[in-house]
Amino acid sequence: MKTDCELEIYLLSVRTAEGEFMARYSTKGLCGLEFPRGAGRPVRGVSTAKPPLEIRRWHSIVTEALTLALAGKEPTILPPLDFSAGTAFQQRVWRTLRRIACGQTWSYARVADSIGNSKAVRAVGGACGANPIPVLVPCHRVVASTGLGGFSGGLHWKRTLLEREGSLKI
DNA sequence: TAAGTGCGTCGTT
């Protein structure tokens, strides 16, 4: 028996030089992207049904975009992003992240300023950590005033991505 | 300088 949640969600893999990412789609757009899994953690709940045409189109766009992003380049287009699972605050943060250009980094404080809540610095960190679409929604471009800061997907990803974008000296 | 500590702040669980 499928849950209500699974019904409208498609989980499709994106093969890259870095491994197999998993992209989640709702009827509204891309709603999740997962870093490649370790061998011990197989992906569960992959739907066997062929996705609707619209989602297949989104997926080809995502595949191209992810390839570019992993090469340190800015994807030209993205499919619609479905942020609806986030709180209002998180959505505000995630939207702001998209304004950070490739090759730039912002501090958590700057993101907080930018959403008009300069004191919510730490909460911004929380929202970044909850970003459901890493890489394409560039939470890795937000760094601490003292250095890199953290990264939920594993700090090595943050380093790698920033290095490829030229934001970090190797 | 560099490294370490304490505390304010705010959204989330």
Place this chain on the structure above:
DNA sequence: AACGACGCACTTA
């Protein structure tokens, strides 16, 4: 009520 992907002021060495 407790916890962070923070920032800043303020010690120490």
